[in-house]
Structures are given as structure tokens and as C-alpha cells.
Amino acid sequence: MNLAQLLVRSANAWPALPALARGGCVTSTYAELAARVARLAAGLAQRLAPNDRVALVMANCPQYVELLFACWHAGLCAVPVNAKLHPRELEFILANSGARLCFATSDLIDAVAPLAASVTCLEDVIAADGPRYAALCSGVPMAVAARAPGDAAWLFYTSGTTGRPKGVTLTHRNLLAMTLNYFFDVDAIAPGDCIVHAAPMSHGSGLYILPHVAHAGLNAVPESGGFDAAEIYALLQAHRGVTMFAAPTMVKRLVDHPGDADTTRLKTIVYGGGPMYVADCKAALSRFGPKLAQIYGQGESPMTITAMDKATHAASDHPRYEQRLASVGQAFSGVGVMVADAADRPLPAGEIGEILVRGDPVMAGYWDNPQANAETLRGGWLHTGDVGSLDGEGFLTLKDRSKDVIISGGSNIYPREVEEVLLRHPGVSEVSVVGKSDPEWGEVVVAFVVARDPRDAAPDQAELDALCLDHIARFKRPKAYRYVDALPKNSTGKVLKTELRKLLS
Numbered sequence: 001m002n003l004a005q006l007l008v009r010s011a012n013a014w015p016a017l018p019a020l021a022r023g024g025c026v027t028s029t030y031a032e033l034a035a036r037v038a039r040l041a042a043g044l045a046q047r048l049a050p051n052d053r054v055a056l057v058m059a060n061c062p063q064y065v066e067l068l069f070a071c072w073h074a075g076l077c078a079v080p081v082n083a084k085l086h087p088r089e090l091e092f093i094l095a096n097s098g099a100r101l102c103f104a105t106s107d108l109i110d111a112v113a114p115l116a117a118s119v120t121c122l123e124d125v126i127a128a129d130g131p132r133y134a135a136l137c138s139g140v141p142m143a144v145a146a147r148a149p150g151d152a153a154w155l156f157y158t159s160g161t162t163g164r165p166k167g168v169t170l171t172h173r174n175l176l177a178m179t180l181n182y183f184f185d186v187d188a189i190a191p192g193d194c195i196v197h198a199a200p201m202s203h204g205s206g207l208y209i210l211p212h213v214a215h216a217g218l219n220a221v222p223e224s225g226g227f228d229a230a231e232i233y234a235l236l237q238a239h240r241g242v243t244m245f246a247a248p249t250m251v252k253r254l255v256d257h258p259g260d261a262d263t264t265r266l267k268t269i270v271y272g273g274g275p276m277y278v279a280d281c282k283a284a285l286s287r288f289g290p291k292l293a294q295i296y297g298q299g300e301s302p303m304t305i306t307a308m309d310k311a312t313h314a315a316s317d318h319p320r321y322e323q324r325l326a327s328v329g330q331a332f333s334g335v336g337v338m339v340a341d342a343a344d345r346p347l348p349a350g351e352i353g354e355i356l357v358r359g360d361p362v363m364a365g366y367w368d369n370p371q372a373n374a375e376t377l378r379g380g381w382l383h384t385g386d387v388g389s390l391d392g393e394g395f396l397t398l399k400d401r402s403k404d405v406i407i408s409g410g411s412n413i414y415p416r417e418v419e420e421v422l423l424r425h426p427g428v429s430e431v432s433v434v435g436k437s438d439p440e441w442g443e444v445v446v447a448f449v450v451a452r453d454p455r456d457a458a459p460d461q462a463e464l465d466a467l468c469l470d471h472i473a474r475f476k477r478p479k480a481y482r483y484v485d486a487l488p489k490n491s492t493g494k495v496l497k498t499e500l501r502k503l504l505s
């Protein structure tokens with residue numbers, strides 16, 4: 001099965017439905033998209049051999065969808081790269097993936113083009129909105145190339161906060177499993193529904209192109225190419241049945257946006273990629289109604305470890321509603337999830353351990369990195385590096401990345417638990433808790449706090465302390481508070497705790 005068949009099938013069944021839009025303006029129907037992809041694939045196949053890698057260093061744009069499907073159609077592997085990386089990081093990824101060809105949007109071409117000289121494997125950098133791209137799209141269409149399920153489709157580079165990024169090899173089987181699991185456990189998509197790509201298409205939002213193409217949904221890219229709350233509210237008036245994949249920080253910015261713009265045409269916000277605090281989740285439910293679904297995944301098991309559907313978010317009369325909202329939901333139908341001890345033995349419900357995953361979405365392995373594969377995939381389970389616990393009904397509560405757990409006086413402290421408590425203070429807008437090394441305790445807890453309104457005085461430390469003493473054990477209380485204007489975040493909205501820890505050393 002080649003993923004390119006998903007597009008061929010939709011174009012056959014729903015040729016006239018809109019496939020791509022920039023802002024409110026439709027740029028292709030399904031018939032047009034499929035025809036263009038078959039021509040672009042032929043253009044690529046003339047220059048490249050099956051399994052070759054093609055890098056996409058591109059801001060969000062409709063051509064992203066064309067290029068992904070053209071790569072698959074031609075039997076090639078796409079390497080979508082975070083467009084916000086430094087040229088040195090791009091250089092590493094281009095060389096590591098062995099990309100022979102790279103496409104870049106015009107805003108990035110000047111930074112990327114010179115890399116053709118320094119990266120030996122890279123033969124050419126082509127502007128994804130220029131005349132050479134148009135020429136590639138104008139040849140004779142080709143038939144979909146044959147692919148085995150285990151062939152690489154997408155190299156997904158990890159954010160590399162603790163070292164060099166690693167290329168996660170996602171196969172046709174992995175991404176098909178992710179697509180089918182979406183329909184099973186996240187949401188339905190009707191032909192003609194829409195996804196607005198406000199988060200980077202090199203990551204989660206781009207992965208969700210697949211279920212939307214599979215059911216002839218419209219892929220709309222905001223004019224700005226990114227996230228702007230006012231623009232999103234305006235776009236909601238242009239399309240119907242709208243889904244967005246959003247990091248929790250984006251959801252919060254939508255909720256905090258002034259005004260009461262109509263959200264009738266919003267169908268679903270799928271959030272994930274970082275912790276959603278219960279108070280923020282409730283605020284979003286009261287702003288949008290029962291339109292929230294959550295996923296927990298990682299590049300190594302793309303978008304597909306656990307999910308919490310809209311119905312669970314809406315069931316506020318459930319006796320364990322609060323705990324459920326604080327969780328990341330239950331294992332996807334086609335996925336095995338285990339919480340394990342240090343010897344990879346399953347732990348009983350309620351006990352905290354590393355989260356292990358297996359099933360069809362789990363990556364084939366890291367690209368050209370046998371050592372990391374042996375470690376991460378040992379015993380046939382993906383070792384996520386995340387720590388959490390399951391309840392008796394299979395709801396998984398994430399504690400933290402194992403490397404973020406604070407060990408103070410021999411006890412484990414999970415930052416998220418402390419963060420949830422501090423966020424209850426009305427003067428706190430955002431907070432991140434990290435460990436600072438300490439000669440006496442090993443580590444002590446430090447909270448970085450962003451005030452809700454920068455004009456107000458920072459929330460009183462004694463009040464924050466009192467709040468902690470009311471809700472969590474004394475030893476978990478921060479020993480110090482640092483007031484900051486903003487938290488450092490990466491382009492997918494994750495708080496960079498490593499940067500915060502550097503501020504303490």
C-alpha cells in the first residue's frame with residue numbers, strides 16, 4: 001500500500017471537492033490536486049531513484065501537500081524539516097538524511113540554497129513557489145509507484161533538545177496506521193470538512209494532512225502561514241467543519257483572544273504535544289463547547305499513543321471527570337501501552353513508570369542510528385522517555401519526561417503536578433517548574449512564573465507557597481520563584497526546560 005493511493009481514491013470519489021486553500025481562497029479541487037501530484041511525481045522521478053530522500057524546508061503552504069504526495073507517488077521519502085531551525089541545524093539534517101533534493105519556500109531559499117555547496121549529497125535546492133517548480137509540475141503524469149508497507153515515507157527529525165536531532169523513520173505502514181487510528185479514536189471527517197494548518201506542517205499538523213486527504217477534506221493554510229488568533233477566527237467564517245491541530249499554548253491564546261467571534265463552523269480542536277492544564281482545558285470547553293479532543297504521541301509513534309475524544313471531554317458529570325481531564329486519555333485502539341519498571345516489567349494501575357508503546361504506528365527505527373534503535377526499541381517496545389501511570393480503566397496520566405523529573409532528598413517530584421497547582425492562582429498566566437542542583441537535597445524545585453497581566457505586580461510568593469501547602473506535599477513546594485516575561489518555547493510550542501535550567505546554572 002502506497003500512501004499516495006489515499007489521494008487517488010479521494011480524487012476518484014470526490015473530484016470536485018476543494019482540496020487546497022490559501023486563507024479563504026480555494027486553490028485546487030481534488031481532481032486538480034491529484035493530476036498535479038501525478039505530474040510533479042513524474043518530474044521528481046526523472047531526477048531521482050526510488051527511496052531517495054527529498055527535504056522540505058518550507059513555511060506552511062499548499063505546495064506542502066503537493067510535495068508530500070508527489071514524493072510518495074514517485075516512491076520517494078519526504079524529509080519535512082522545521083523551517084525555524086538555524087542553517088547549521090538544517091545542514092546537519094540535510095546531510096544526515098542524505099537528501100538529494102530540497103524544496104524551500106521563497107522566505108527561506110536564501111538561507112537554504114548555499115547548503116547545496118556544503119552538503120555533499122544535496123544536488124539542488126528548488127524554490128517551491130518558483131518557475132522551476134512550475135516546470136516540474138508540467139510533465140506527463142506517472143502511475144503510482146509500488147511501495148512495500150515497510151518502505152520509508154517520512155523522516156521526522158526530533159527536536160534534539162538533548163543532543164543531535166534523530167531522524168525517525170516513518171513507513172507507509174506507520175502512517176496508514178496513524179490515519180486509520182484517527183478515525184477510530186479521535187474524530188470523524190466528512191468529505192468537504194476542513195483542516196486549518198496553523199501549526200507547523202513539518203510536524204503534527206502536517207501529519208493530519210493524511211486523514212483529511214483520505215476523506216477528501218480541505219487543507220487550508222492561513223495567509224500568514226502560521227498561528228494568529230484573529231486570523232483563525234476570521235478563517236472559521238470561510239470554511240466549514242473546521243479542525244485544527246493546536247499545541248495547548250495555541251488553544252490558550254485562542255481562548256484569551258478578546259471578543260466573542262462565532263465558532264459555529266469550528267468542528268474540532270485536536271490538542272497535544274505538551275501538557276494541557278485542567279483549568280485551561282475547562283476554559284477552552286466553555287469557550288468552544290464540546291469540540292476538544294486530545295492526543296498524546298511523539299515522532300516515534302506519530303500522533304498515536306493515547307487519545308481522549310470529544311465525548312469524554314464533554315462528560316462533566318462523570319465522577320472522575322477532573323482526573324480524566326488531567327490525563328491524556330486511553331490507548332488508541334490499535335496500540336499497546338504499558339507502564340513499566342526499570343526492567344520493562346508491567347506495573348499495576350496507579351504506579352508510576354516509563355511509558356512503553358507497541359503497534360503499527362511505532363517507527364521502523366531511527367535513520368542510520370543502530371545504537372539508538374537498540375536502546376529505544378529494546379524488547380520490541382518503544383521506550384518513550386515519558387513517565388506516567390495508568391488507572392484501572394486505562395486512562396494514562398503523564399507525569400513528565402523522565403529527564404524533567406526532579407529528585408529532591410531522594411523523592412521524585414513531577415513538575416506538572418506543581419505547575420497545575422501554581423496555575424490555580426489568578427495572577428499566574430504560565431508556569432514551568434524545573435530542578436536546580438543543590439548540595440544538600442540533590443535538586444530543589446524552582447518555578448518560573450509569568451504574570452497574567454504584565455502591568456500587575458508579580459503574584460505574591462507567600463500566596464503561591466500557601467497554595468502549594470494547601471494542595472501538595474510540603475517537599476514539592478518550590479524553594480524559589482523566578483518571575484519572567486515569557487517562557488522559552490520551540491516552534492511547536494513546547495517549553496524548553498533545558499533553557500530554563502541553563503538560567504539557573
Ligand code: AMP
Nearest residue numbers: 272273274275295296297298299328386
Ligand atoms: P514530539 O516528538 O516533538 O512530538 O514530542 C513528543 C513529546 O511531547 C512526548 O514524548 C511528550 O513528552 C509530549 N507530549 C505529546 N503529547 C502530549 C500530551 N497530550 N500531553 C502532554 N505531553 C505531551
